[in-house]
Amino acid sequence: MSGVKVWIDQDLCTGDGICEEVAPAIFFGAEDGLYYVREANTEVPAEPTHSFHEPVDVPDNLLEATIEAAEECPGECIFLDVD
Secondary structure: OOOEEEEEOOOOOOOOOHHHHHOOOOEEEOOOOOEEEOOOOOOOOOOOOHHHHOOEEEOHHHHHHHHHHHHHOOOOOEEEEEO
16 A cells, blocks of 8 residues: 545535546545545445545555546645555
């Protein structure tokens, strides 16, 4: 693991979906029009849960795409934390 976690501040999310285009294994859109993170390559949750707002681990092979998604985000709502 890269030792990096990623999360989205939904208060800043503009719903553009660029993050999901760049790194669909981590980011996904929900029915509320906002985007969220999930553990890499897991099933998209059917219903919003408290874990939507929690940071998830970024695998090494997705680190570059996750950083790109954060850089491209118009709402600047994607945050990376290094352990």
